[in-house]
Each structure stands twice: as C-alpha cells, then as structure tokens.
Amino acid sequence: MTYENVVNTIDNKRRFGKACGRDVTMEFMEALGHPEMGKHIIHIAGTNGKGSVAAFVSSILQAASFSYAKPFKVGLFTSPHLIEYTERIQIDGKQISREDVTRIGEQLLEMKLELEPTMFDYWLAMALVYFKEQQVDYIVLETGLGGAKDSTNGLAQVPEVSAITSIGLEHTQYLGNTLAAIAGEKAGIIKPGVPVVIGQMEEEAFNVISAKCGALDCELIQAGAVDKSQKLGLFGEYQRNNAAVAVEVVKSLSLYVDNQTIANGLAKAVWPGRMQIISENPYILIDGAHNPSGVKALYDSLTAEFPKEKFSFIMAVMADKDYVEMADIIRPAVERIFTVTVDSDRALQASELARVLSESGMDSKACEDYSLALEEAKAYDNKIIVFGSLYFIGEILANER
Incomplete structure (x- = not known):
C-alpha cells in the first residue's frame, strides 16, 4: 500500500x-x-x-x-x-x-x-x-x-x-x-x-x-x-x-x-492554528476556537491586547457546533463578519451562517471561499480575525505553504 x-x-x-x-x-x-x-x-x-x-x-x-x-x-x-x-x-x-x-x-x-x-x-x-x-x-x-x-x-x-x-x-x-x-x-x-x-x-x-x-x-x-x-x-x-x-x-x-x-x-512552545498570527500587515490572526468556551478565550485575549477595538472576522463552522452562542460571545468585538463553508460534509453552509448572524444584528456576508472573504475583509480593515473550526484553520495553513 x-x-x-x-x-x-x-x-x-x-x-x-x-x-x-x-x-x-x-x-x-x-x-x-x-x-x-x-x-x-x-x-x-x-x-x-x-x-x-x-x-x-x-x-x-x-x-x-x-x-x-x-x-x-x-x-x-x-x-x-x-x-x-x-x-x-x-x-x-x-x-x-x-x-x-x-x-x-x-x-x-x-x-x-x-x-x-x-x-x-x-x-x-x-x-x-x-x-x-x-x-x-x-x-x-x-x-x-x-x-x-x-x-x-x-x-x-x-x-x-x-x-x-x-x-x-x-x-x-x-x-x-x-x-x-x-x-x-x-x-x-x-x-x-x-x-x-x-x-x-x-x-x-x-x-x-x-x-x-x-x-x-x-x-x-x-x-x-x-x-x-x-x-x-x-x-x-x-x-x-x-x-x-x-x-x-x-x-x-x-x-x-x-x-x-x-x-x-x-x-x-509551538502549537499551530491556536491564536497564531500569520501576517503582521495586514494583521491576520487565526484560531481554531470551535465552541463557546474557546471563543470566549479568543474574545478575552483580543480585548486584553486591543482594548475597545473592533475587527473584521472570517468565520466557518461545523453544523453541529453552537455557532449562535459563539457569535453572541464575539459580537462586541465585531465590526463586520464574513462567512465561509468548510470543506467537510459536516460543515454549516456559509449562506446559512450569514443569515443567522444577520438576524442577530451583525453585518455579515457569505463568501464563496476564504480567499474572497480575505479580500473583502482587507478592503475594510487592517486587523482580521479568522476562527470557527480547526479544519478551516488547517485549510488556511495548507494554502499558506
């Protein structure tokens, strides 16, 4: 074999x-x-x-x-x-x-x-x-x-x-x-x-x-x-x-x-995909936070490092995750949020995630893939936070090679 x-x-x-x-x-x-x-x-x-x-x-x-x-x-x-x-x-x-x-x-x-x-x-x-x-x-x-x-x-x-x-x-x-x-x-x-x-x-x-x-x-x-x-x-x-x-x-x-x-x-110590800064200009931080407690840790770290700042987010999740609560936790730090579909049969579709986020009052938009979401985010912001699934983070790191 x-x-x-x-x-x-x-x-x-x-x-x-x-x-x-x-x-x-x-x-x-x-x-x-x-x-x-x-x-x-x-x-x-x-x-x-x-x-x-x-x-x-x-x-x-x-x-x-x-x-x-x-x-x-x-x-x-x-x-x-x-x-x-x-x-x-x-x-x-x-x-x-x-x-x-x-x-x-x-x-x-x-x-x-x-x-x-x-x-x-x-x-x-x-x-x-x-x-x-x-x-x-x-x-x-x-x-x-x-x-x-x-x-x-x-x-x-x-x-x-x-x-x-x-x-x-x-x-x-x-x-x-x-x-x-x-x-x-x-x-x-x-x-x-x-x-x-x-x-x-x-x-x-x-x-x-x-x-x-x-x-x-x-x-x-x-x-x-x-x-x-x-x-x-x-x-x-x-x-x-x-x-x-x-x-x-x-x-x-x-x-x-x-x-x-x-x-x-x-x-x-090295642990890829966890609060990892992959670019300084623009500032892009990726994190495999994929549940409410993980997102809370991400939010707390962002607010400690950048008090009172808001960011452009890119989010992709699996359908079995509590993405509503995850979004609620991160909401105070969100200026706008772009959604992507993870390459997995367990993924929540970007359009459905964007719909849920919009209904909760966030400025959200579904994108066809991460590259397009990143281009959209760069047009608005110099600090971009990517999170929601370790598999999604893995896709991004693979493309960074």
Missing part, C-alpha cells in the same frame, strides 16, 4: 465507533504486546486547552532533556491535525515520516480484531507502536472527546500524572449536557494514587473532579496562571492558564526540571 492508500483507508473508518474506544484500545494493545508499557505517560483531557498544554509540556521536557547526560525522547500524540495526519504523532517536535505511517498503518490494517476500530483508534495504536520502536521515554498523550470511555484510557500502563485543563459544554450528545456530567466523563482518566493537575474551571465541575480524586486517593493540584513577565511561545491571555497547568504537570513528574528550563520550554 502507498501512504495515500493507508491514510485514506484509515480516514474512511468510522468517526465514532460502535464499541467503546477504551475497549478497542485494550484489545489493540493486547494484540500488539502492549507497546505502551514502561513509558512515562502524561495523560491530558479537557474541553479546551489540552492541545496547548500538551505542546507546553512537550516543549519543557525537550528543553529538560538537554541537561541530562543521556538525553531522553519525548513523544507527543494529539488530534486533530491541521494539514497532514503526520502532525498527530511527533517525537521531539519532529513528525512521524510518511514511510513509517505506511509501514505501521499497513500492519495495523491487516490485524483481525473483534471490535471495530475508528480512525482515531488506528492513529493512537500507530503512535504507541512508533514510540516503542523509537525508544521514547515520555509520552504526552492528549485524549480525544472524553475521558472514561476515551480510546486513550485503554492503556495498561498507568500514567505518571493526569491533567484536566478545563470543562465546558461540548459534544453533549456523547458526554452529557451539564458541566457536572462532562466533568464526570473527563474525570474518568483519573487513576488511583496518580496526581491530578487541573486548570481553572467552574465550581460545579471542580467539585466532581475533587470528589473523584478524594475517592481514589489522588493528590489534586489546581493551577493558576503564569506571571505576565514569562514569555510564552503561544499567543493569548488564556495561554497563561494553560502554561500554568503544564508547569504543574512537569513538577509532578519524577524528574527534576529547574525554573530556567521550564521558562525556556514555555517560550519555545
């Missing part, structure tokens, strides 16, 4: 499986001889921020590795990708090669399993096989949607530390329709005696996680925000909260990392 054959075959697997993802992973790991065993795993869940926290943790650990006589390797597994699937699996900041994806992917696709894996299950299994082959020491593991039933929760190796970045209302059809219910699902990654680091969250969610930690005799560490004097590789006021979670995660490991190394790691 070619790389394209492997990727397309995996991509066409079910997005949501008939079987519990955790159970699929358990079967996969057993069949593969448990490639995850013996690794230092950092398990990260949360509604928003888990990718940024994973990037910060990975960057700090890479910085720390250089101070050891025998440097260690840091694996990173995240989702979704923005441009190419290889982004999901990295070692020391370097993506898995297409050749390794083809080789391992073909091996996995040939396996006969009782439970049907999803696309996510295959990439997770591929990551763990690859990390074992490359003798990775630390694995920074980002969950998919949930916690308790998530595919990443099916490993036999107990994590060294677990983190829950934030709790918000998202994927309610799968996780529950209250903060307490979603917190209970995310708290499913908590293991007996394993320290748990949490970000800032509502009391309703905090109480659920705190109770779970108490029941399982886990140390609960609540992160605050890193000082404004600390340089971060990721833009956005909310990233100070994510950075604080990452710092507490690293401090919970059985590994000594000094404060200067932590500072260096935070400053060098």
